[in-house]
Amino acid sequence: MATIRDVSKETNLSTGTISKAMNRPERVSQKNLDIVHTAIKKLNYKPNMLAKKFRSKTANAIIVLVPDIANLFFAKTIRGIESVARRAGYDVLIGETKGSVSKEEEFIRMVENLLADGVINLSPYVKCNSLLPRRGVFSVSANSCEETPYSSVRIDNVGAAYKIVSHLINLGHKRIGVISGLRENPHTLERMKGYLMALKDNNINFDQSLVVEGDFRYWSGLIAAEKFKNMEKCPSAIFCMNDSMALAAIRGFYDMGIQVPQDISITGFDDLEVSRYIAPQLTTIALPTEKIGEKSAEILIDMIHGNETDCQEYVFPYEFIIRESTANYIKSKT
Amino acid sequence: MATIRDVSKETNLSTGTISKAMNRPERVSQKNLDIVHTAIKKLNYKPNMLAKKFRSKTANAIIVLVPDIANLFFAKTIRGIESVARRAGYDVLIGETKGSVSKEEEFIRMVENLLADGVINLSPYVKCNSLLPRRGVFSVSANSCEETPYSSVRIDNVGAAYKIVSHLINLGHKRIGVISGLRENPHTLERMKGYLMALKDNNINFDQSLVVEGDFRYWSGLIAAEKFKNMEKCPSAIFCMNDSMALAAIRGFYDMGIQVPQDISITGFDDLEVSRYIAPQLTTIALPTEKIGEKSAEILIDMIHGNETDCQEYVFPYEFIIRESTANYIKSKT
């Protein structure tokens, strides 16, 4: 494998000049630039990136911490991150944490070891077991919640939940169930807050028994639907904390002979692509997922470049999309 | 940040000894080992992995080339890869190619640049646009097809397709439709071959109009179902080339008032987790996805270590699972 020294000999130029020709071509004469380029081609010289990174102490890479790579929702954010990172010359490494703190630790260590310059975390901040923020590790939290103690990009979860539950209330629904995420999850908490606020503002009493805990995954929506069906008095509408569970609930009710939206209204959260394809199409909240990824990457790279160093927070607008899964409350039906 | 030199000073031992204490502890006296360890803790010394990789010319990392990170199917293989890679001390980097040759090129260059030691490709080999195998780049193809010109791990796609279609035929079906993957995809080709063989062995004529091209994704199964519904004579069974499309087809038919398996039998391929949760549960082929990932990683790491260098091929057994989506052909129904 040819080294910079070989190119130097071949061209009778110093290694310094070769190096500059590659990294700061504007500071090398055109004539020598040409000579270098032909020599590089001739020797099939490829810079040893390891040496380069080692020497310049910058990895030109960022790590994305994702709880679950099989989740379409995260995939879109990652795409956003990747598009801006690549454009800035950064590799993006994906680290699946599966919610495990020790895995997270491993990846964060990679940036401490200079294998990456910073990390974007796709899990919301949880006080008791968050490894970030960390001294010397540039990091930003994408799709985070309120009060994240480091730079973050998110939407107003409380407001979005408030909006969608209000929609249900305006449709005449009073018994509104919820299929939540894991109880202690920050997103669950914030969306619950919005739900509660909407109820309160409309003088509807909160009924804890109408809250069924899910885990944001499909099958938990299925199970939840069954629980609702078995209740003495099934709610006339259900606020699901994401689309996967909403889709599952629709399916579950359908199989039990309960029609959406005729018999029960259902709302989602996230606006997955499929949510438009299924029947009935899902009423939901659309997040600017890809944009969130892009912005996160921009912020992180800015931090790495030594610009914006202090904790920033970007709140993106969401979109409330009324489709077919919600309808007016009809007394006789329930 | 403390360096190995700092530890050396702190302990009054040479850097060489410190290095050995970390990498070949058996060649250092227990006494000094203890001294080194306490010094390391005291100084909070963390080896600079970049320097280490640079010096030892091995990245201790492998790249997984995946067409689509949002695909559960790939996710499971990646998990298999990761578990054995990590155990062997290798990082695994995930590179999403989106089927783009230039993206693939970028990642392969990473291993040429010594940022990774090898690559595992999750897309099957296609002669005209495959960048692998490549001189000096250790690579293995996971979930590949026949005639992959480099080390590969796969199942017998032809046999599996033959098996599942035969099952349909044994149930009395004669008009058997197929929802395929993209026409030129190697998996499509092999599964088609199995379908054709099963037909032939049972003296059923092949009818090209019964083949609807999909793209392995959910929505394409939905569209295909509609096409079948609009046919003059809808088949009584459909062989889908993966579970996603089968699930979609079931859903599509359901919405159009066609029941599975009463009115039409449907089979899948892959055995996704959800395929067990939906109603009717899917008759399908289960692949040892995770095992395929594990074996691929083992082979690659062996290659990197300089053991098995020549092209290997592992064919894993698949599992044929009969569940609820297939039933006997009943004349009156169609």
Next chain:
DNA sequence: ATGAAAGCGCTAACAC
């Protein structure tokens, strides 16, 4: 078992 010393391939002052 340990230490001394020579680099790995590259970049970045600094001098010219």
Next chain:
DNA sequence: GTGTTAGCGCTTTCAT
């Protein structure tokens, strides 16, 4: 604009 040179932090002979 170009060359010289001194390392980056680590591993690895080779003596001892």
